[in-house]
Amino acid sequence: MKKIDRLKKSYDNIDIPPELNDVVKDSIRQAKASQKKRPFLKQWTIGAVAAAALFVSSINMSPTMAQAMANIPVLGSIVEVLTVQKLTLDEKTYQADLATPAINGLENEKLQASLNEKYIEENKARFEQFEQEVAEMKKAGNGHLGIDTGYEVMTDTAQLLSIARYEVNTIGSSSTTMQYDTIDKQENILITLPSLFKDDQYIKVISSYIAEEMKRQMTADEEVSYLDFETIKPDQNFYITANHQLVISFDKYEVAPGYMGVVTFEIPSDILSNLLVSDVYIH
Amino acid sequence: MTKKDKFELVEKFIIENRETHYRLAYSYVRNKENALDIVQDSIFKALKSIDRLEEITYLKTWFYRILINTSIDFIRKHQRITVMDDEILSVHLPKLEDEMTDMDLQEAIDQLPPKYKTLIILRFFEDLKLEEIAAVTDQNVNTVKTRLYSALKKLRIEVGEEFRL
Numbered sequence: 001m002k003k004i005d006r007l008k009k010s011y012d013n014i015d016i017p018p019e020l021n022d023v024v025k026d027s028i029r030q031a032k033a034s035q036k037k038r039p040f041l042k043q044w045t046i047g048a049v050a051a052a053a054l055f056v057s058s059i060n061m062s063p064t065m066a067q068a069m070a071n072i073p074v075l076g077s078i079v080e081v082l083t084v085q086k087l088t089l090d091e092k093t094y095q096a097d098l099a100t101p102a103i104n105g106l107e108n109e110k111l112q113a114s115l116n117e118k119y120i121e122e123n124k125a126r127f128e129q130f131e132q133e134v135a136e137m138k139k140a141g142n143g144h145l146g147i148d149t150g151y152e153v154m155t156d157t158a159q160l161l162s163i164a165r166y167e168v169n170t171i172g173s174s175s176t177t178m179q180y181d182t183i184d185k186q187e188n189i190l191i192t193l194p195s196l197f198k199d200d201q202y203i204k205v206i207s208s209y210i211a212e213e214m215k216r217q218m219t220a221d222e223e224v225s226y227l228d229f230e231t232i233k234p235d236q237n238f239y240i241t242a243n244h245q246l247v248i249s250f251d252k253y254e255v256a257p258g259y260m261g262v263v264t265f266e267i268p269s270d271i272l273s274n275l276l277v278s279d280v281y282i283h
Numbered sequence: 284m285t286k287k288d289k290f291e292l293v294e295k296f297i298i299e300n301r302e303t304h305y306r307l308a309y310s311y312v313r314n315k316e317n318a319l320d321i322v323q324d325s326i327f328k329a330l331k332s333i334d335r336l337e338e339i340t341y342l343k344t345w346f347y348r349i350l351i352n353t354s355i356d357f358i359r360k361h362q363r364i365t366v367m368d369d370e371i372l373s374v375h376l377p378k379l380e381d382e383m384t385d386m387d388l389q390e391a392i393d394q395l396p397p398k399y400k401t402l403i404i405l406r407f408f409e410d411l412k413l414e415e416i417a418a419v420t421d422q423n424v425n426t427v428k429t430r431l432y433s434a435l436k437k438l439r440i441e442v443g444e445e446f447r448l
């Protein structure tokens with residue numbers, strides 16, 4: 001066995017070249033750069049385009065198919081989400097990358113315009129503030145500052161569209177905030193958390209479920225840890241999944257230590273059924 | 284956990300364990316430039332396919348698998364090159380007799396087919412558990428055990444008490 005011990009030693013003594021550090025960091029940087037060019041949404045768009053192409057060709061192919069399709073309401077109005085604006089700043093220690101989404105194809109144009117305007121304003125304000133902070137930091141010496149915003153489509157069904165917008169701020173460590181908008185594409189309304197329920201009992205029911213769930217997760221997995229949790233906010237961040245489940249979301253640091261990141265809880269629909277105004281969205 | 288947080292965790296893991304990853308790659312190709320290329324390649328592959336890492340607890344085995352597959356691919360592509368830079372050097376250097384036998388064993392390990400070599404490296408040099416090796420190489424624990432035994436047999440290494448499989 002001595003032999004293999006000595007071999008292990010020579011394995012451990014394999015010289016580490018000084019350039020390894022740079023190679024690793026450069027690789028990560030490049031991988032990041034190539035990832036930003038191919039955001040989540042693009043894949044979704046490609047899917048939608050492919051589906052659209054398929055529709056067109058199948059309608060051409062058979063009149064029966066065309067007739068059948070005409071009865072599907074989605075075809076009339078395809079709602080999509082696009083990136084309309086990119087604000088970037090790239091200086092050595094100051095990095096900003098803000099992607100602004102826009103919704104297209106909602107029948108309620110007023111709602112659509114107000115959401116899109118909100119998204120643009122939000123990022124414009126963030127960018128201006130960032131530039132100001134950078135200027136101040138430059139005056140005071142030098143430092144690192146980063147901001148990164150973007151969005152993901154969480155749910156996109158015939159009925160619902162849920163968009164999550166995230167903001168990551170980097171000053172030494174990073175903080176992440178998430179915001180969601182959920183839209184009923186058929187009724188053309190923006191869904192808020194209180195609007196789903198008959199009264200405000202939901203706050204208590206959901207909060208106590210989450211508190212229990214936190215306890216359960218912490219016992220099951222040592223690496224999971226939550227801070228003291230009492231109650232959700234009446235307008236807590238949420239979205240609705242394609243399977244009609246309500247998901248409650250907390251920002252980084254809101255209910256858990258930083259390493260847990262943004263945490264979400266899927267609430268079982270059966271504990272909500274008595275509280276809901278209707279079971280159209282959640283069941 | 285969001286995608287962003289997952290990315291950060293993976294990034295941290297890659298930076299912290301860069302030397303281990305380099306050694307692992309080096310033990311396949313025995314050459315600095317190629318080992319660095321493999322590390323770089325593996326980082327790309329990993330960060331690009333980060334969605335396929337379903338649970339962060341599998342991070343280590345997941346990354347090892349990418350690294351090892353990249354190394355083996357590399358060897359396969361460059362099979363014709365039999366002489367390696369660093370080895371020429373060491374052959375010309377004077378050695379103690381004892382070290383010569385180690386060199387022979389090292390060479391014997393290098394001559395093993397990759398699937399056996401991987402097991403020897405992971406088990407004895409990287410100190411991975413059999414279950415972990417099974418996860419990295421995507422085979423069941425019994426196969427890992429059998430193959431390890433036959434690899435050791437090929438090398439004529441006797442397994443002492445302290446290296447219980």
